[in-house]
Amino acid sequence: MGRHSCCVKQKLRKGLWSPEEDEKLFNYITRYGVGCWSSVPKLAGLQRCGKSCRLRWINYLRPDLKRGMFSQEEEDLIVSLHKVLGNRWAQIAAQLPGRTDNEIKNFWNSCLKKKLMKQGIDPATHQLISEVQLIKEEKCAENKSLEVPQLKGLIPAISSLRAHEPAFLMNDPYYEGGTLIEASRESADNNNYMIRPVFDSLPNFEFQSGLDLVSFNSNLLSNYHDPPRTMDQNHLEMSPHFEFSSMPSLTNFDHPGGTMSGSEFSNNFASRMSSLFFHEAKDQCSTNNSSSVGGNYTGFQMSSSVENAAFSWCSGENKLDCLFQYQVNGTSKCEELKPQGPWQEDQLHIGPVNSSSVDFGSFQLTSPSEDLTPPNFDIFQQM
DNA sequence: AAGCTCCCCAACCGCCATGGA
DNA sequence: GTCCATGGCGGTTGGGGAGCT
Structure with a gap:
């Protein structure tokens, strides 16, 4: 102590x-x-x-914290993630940009638990309380008969609990090994629940067109709502605008107690960027699944000497591509944006923020055109 | 108004993993 | 391999505000 x-x-x-x-x-x-x-x-x-x-x-x-009440989508996502992750708050928080593990934990303990209990759902197992009771009684009966405890009664329950396990959890070492895990993997595949996290996977984020965590989640959660709620993909309560507080962003890598590594900063950056992409991507997905470049302008402008430059994304072939469109001498061009290998400090910097923009950092082009020397493009969101 | 209870949530605590010496 | 410092995580606590009597 x-x-x-x-x-x-x-x-x-x-x-x-x-x-x-x-x-x-x-x-x-x-x-x-x-x-x-x-x-x-x-x-x-x-x-x-x-x-x-x-x-x-x-x-x-932290400037990128989301404040205020949890939205219905966030609430649903927490419940569904808790169903498969349990009390692993940090991992749950990783799927909710701007929310902390502590915040989610408190929200769970103070609100969600009670809500589930009211609906007759055991918050620990996510099963109907009557079923949990049944399992307990089954266990008691087995103990009473002085037999070696069997898990036979539990396995079907756990299997059904994990039947909707998102595929991205399959990569989690926690889920490796055991026939039960394999069963749930098959089940997930058979149910077309393949989905990958898009929140923190920049720069190599991928997702399956037409699926997102929220819609996936609404399927998963339909049993929590009475009457069952329907989720319209076009109706998203989450703000399409990624918000920061008025606090300034970090501007300096010189640190008296040591310098911030590129990876430390890029993690934060990636989270912010991918969060932004996710919200924008959802809106785009719901209206346009084509992989054409032209119609997917998201409204992000590039501050550079290049004319009519725009940062955009497009989805296709299960990938989310970052595209940079610009004009040089009146000719329209398009480049795919990728970091050049691991983020380096000299590749990535967070610039000053003024009242009219939020700065997300800078990219370099991987395949610069012959007639364009690639500058470091600052990406910012118009306020 | 005062006292009491409830409960939310910020902060603490202890444990564990990791990396460097 | 061991020790130590540090960071990350989940469980827990307790201060204080809200509501009730």
Whole structure:
């Protein structure tokens, strides 16, 4: 028992964070970026342990946090993910951009659990409580008869529980091995539930046309709603605009306690970008499944010297492609955007944010045209 | 108004994994 | 291989606001 080793050495503050502390931490991270958390309190002038600073940043100060109530889609997604992942909040949170594991955990414990209970669903097993009761009684009877405990009664229940397991979970080592897992894999395949995460898979994100997590989820969840709800793919409560707070983005990689690695930053960047793509992609998918380039302009402009430049995406062949359209000397051109191998610090930077744009970073073209020296294009969303 | 209870949620705690010395 | 620092995660706690008596 006791405080963390990082807290033992010094008399450190605990409890709620004051606005002054928040300001100090925010200013520090904004200026120097996320590096070595253990050195942050000292360098930021805080009487807190590094862990506490990290938590405060992740759960509260981070600029890309979504605030406010959970939407119905988010709620449904949490329930469906919990069904297959259990209390693995971090993994659930990874599928909900802008939400933290802590937030989801609290939401689950305070609201969703009760909601499910009201509907007669056991929140632990996601089965009807009467069925759970039955299984318990079955177990009791087996124990009473002093036989070696059998799981026969449980296996069909668990199999049905996992029948709708999203395919992307198949890559999870947690799900490897065992006949039960294989059964669920087959079941998932047979039910055409193949889907891949599109949230954090940039730059190699892929998805199956016509399917998204929300619509998939609505199928999965139909048994939770009485009467069963229908989900119209064209009706999405999630905002198509990826929102940031007014807080500035990180601008500097120089860090007194160490520098931020490209991968650290690109992870964050990828999450933000792919989240943006996802929301835009859903809208595009619902109206246009063609793979043509022309009609898929999303409204993202490129700040560069190139004329009439536009950043767009198109779907086709189970892939989501990032395209950069521009004009040089009056001739329209189109390039596929890809990072050149792993993100490098000199490839990726977050630029200053002004009142009219949110900056998402920069790309380089992989196959530059002969008549165009590829600049570093800054991508931003018009506000 | 005061006291009490409930419960939400921010923050803490302990454990574990990982990487470097 | 061992030790240590650090980060990440899930479970838990308790401060404080809301609602009730």
